[in-house]
Amino acid sequence: MALLIPILALCIPLIAIWTKHQQKVAEINATAAAEKAAQYATDNSELEERVRVLERIVTDKGYDVASQIEALRDARKVEALLDKREKDLS
Structure with missing residues (x-):
């Protein structure tokens, strides 16, 4: 005990x-x-800024015009393929 x-x-x-x-x-x-x-x-703020830019691009009228042009190009390709098939069948 001592x-x-x-x-x-x-x-x-x-x-x-x-x-x-432990305190340190x-x-x-x-x-x-x-x-x-x-x-x-x-x-996070940098990513938010990037998302804002992308939203601006997507909602911009120029993007809509570009997508419509691409849709027209695709439609022309489909029409050309259909015309070719009709000629081949004739």
């Missing part, structure tokens, strides 16, 4: 040192988490 008192007296400073170390580790982790959150927020 040995427990000096051992306990030596353990108290060790516990204090370990507690301070927690602060470092919190700083790293805050930096990652800021980086994700920046990446």
Whole structure:
């Protein structure tokens, strides 16, 4: 029992040192988490800007005209194929 008192007296400073170390580790982790959150927020805003640009392109009248032109080109190809088949069958 008499040995427990000096051992306990030596353990108290060790516990204090370990507690301070754990506090520093927690602060470092919190700083790293805050930096990652800021980086994700920046990446998120860049992606939002890209989506806005794509939405603008899709809703723009020029895109609609381009898609109509492509549809006409496809229709002409189908008509040409049908005409060719009719000639082959004749």
